[in-house]
Amino acid sequence: MSIPASSHPVSPSRARRRAAWLLLCAALSAPWAVSAETLPAPAALHRQLLAQGHKAQAVTVVEPHLSSKDQPVQRRYLAYPVEAVLSATLGPSWQAQPDRELEFKALDGFVARMPVARFLKYRAYLAVGLADGQPFTVDNLAQGEKRVALGPYYLIWDNLSAPTLQAEGGTHWPYQVAEISLRAVNPEALLPSGMDSGRWAEHAALAQTYCLSCHQINGFGGAKMPLNLAVRAKLIDARTWQSWLLQPQSVKPGTAMPALPDGLSAAERQRIASQLHDYLKALPVAP
Ligand code: HEC
Incomplete structure (x- = not known):
């Protein structure tokens, strides 16, 4: 999947598509x-x-x-x-x-x-x-x-x-x-009723902090790479998931997907990656 590069100037047709x-x-x-x-x-x-x-x-x-x-x-x-x-x-x-x-x-x-x-x-x-x-x-x-x-x-x-x-x-x-x-924070898309918010609120916040600027969860999030993580996470095994989040360049050289910030400790990056995977696998996909 390709993403729209942030190039200027914007062509009229691109501007129309963007407006839509x-x-x-x-x-x-x-x-x-x-x-x-x-x-x-x-x-x-x-x-x-x-x-x-x-x-x-x-x-x-x-x-x-x-x-x-x-x-x-x-x-x-x-x-x-x-x-x-x-x-x-x-x-x-x-x-x-x-x-x-x-x-x-x-x-x-x-x-x-x-x-x-x-x-x-x-x-x-x-x-x-x-x-x-x-x-x-x-x-x-x-x-x-x-x-x-x-x-x-x-x-x-x-x-x-x-x-x-x-x-x-x-x-x-x-x-x-x-x-x-x-x-308002924590919309229904991230913590639908029926999901234990006490258990998952922190996970949802991690997704918001690190992922939803570019990706989406059930329609909520950014449009730089509008991929529904709740769908995709269920299709990716734990090892590949860790690679995408910790060393995306090792999965796909030249990719624009950023690794989790290297200012965090290695242990913390791993913990965040697996917490995100657990949460996204548990999260129901909105119809
Ligand atoms: C700055 C934008 C940005 C952020 C933030 C970001 N990603 Fe990405 N991500 C991308 C782009 C762009 C791709 C497409 C990579 C490609 O195909 O080259 C991608 C690809 C992926 C893929 C692989 C999808 C596939 O092809 O199977 C996964 C999984 C993923 N991102 C998960 C995440 C998670 C989880 C987070 C939060 C920790 C995150 N991303 C944060 C931009 C971002």
């Missing part, structure tokens, strides 16, 4: 959506934020897409504090329910979801460029992609003040962000 796809996604995810906002173009956002006293600032981070566990690479971005952007687009009440999730949707179908609580705990920024004016791109080492466009917006985290974030890799750093929304 977004409509479909909106229809499917409507029950959980509270509010979805398409972000204004950077120049318009800049004017809007400036009027409220916020300016873009230079923010230095360890860039996870360029870094490995032993070789952290720092970069300086030009960025707005994310809480200012969220208050301007979703309204100040976005902070009111820490157990809701913020969803960042990218132009290529990649979706990142994170609990509101994470934004209250750590400092995040929405980057609009590099501080030195170089092209706003990055090499994505984990996915073997070069000079990936980051704009219009790129969510970055102050992981110099919070080094624990450095172990997570790029999972929570969506780029080409075009839309932000606020939604």
Whole structure:
């Protein structure tokens, strides 16, 4: 199966297909959506934020897409504090329910979801460029992609003040962000009634953290590689499963499927991989 590369510019037919796809996604995810906002173009956002006293600032981070566990690479971005952007687009009440999730949707179908609580705990920024004016791109080492466009917006985290974030890799750093929304957590797709939520909630959260930015579970998740993991996991034996999650390049050289972050310990990566397999095998496939 191939995935749409995140190339620019977008052809008209591709734009139409994308529009149809977004409509479909909106229809499917409507029950959980509270509010979805398409972000204004950077120049318009800049004017809007400036009027409220916020300016873009230079923010230095360890860039996870360029870094490995032993070789952290720092970069300086030009960025707005994310809480200012969220208050301007979703309204100040976005902070009111820490157990809701913020969803960042990218132009290529990649979706990142994170609990509101994470934004209250750590400092995040929405980057609009590099501080030195170089092209706003990055090499994505984990996915073997070069000079990936980051704009219009790129969510970055102050992981110099919070080094624990450095172990997570790029999972929570969506780029080409075009839309932000606020939604309820743990939809029926991930923990259908009848499934013991006490036993599986943590597993479902792992899938959300590490997999659902690109894949789906019963229609919920990202569209970068819209594969229903609840179906596929049941067809893959434990060994192949571990290889796909820990060393995807050994199963399919050149694949864009990233390994679980190498900032986690080997034991932890193995544990997460088998927990995900157990959960996905137990999860009923939605009709
Ligand atoms: C950044 C996007 C991305 C993330 C995150 C991601 N994957 Fe993938 N995954 C892919 C892509 C792209 C492929 C297609 C690989 C190919 O065919 O080259 C893939 C392929 C797979 C396959 C193989 C499917 C087959 O062909 O049988 C499995 C299994 C899989 N992913 C599971 C997972 C699981 C489980 C997670 C979470 C731990 C995950 N993926 C996270 C992008 C992603």
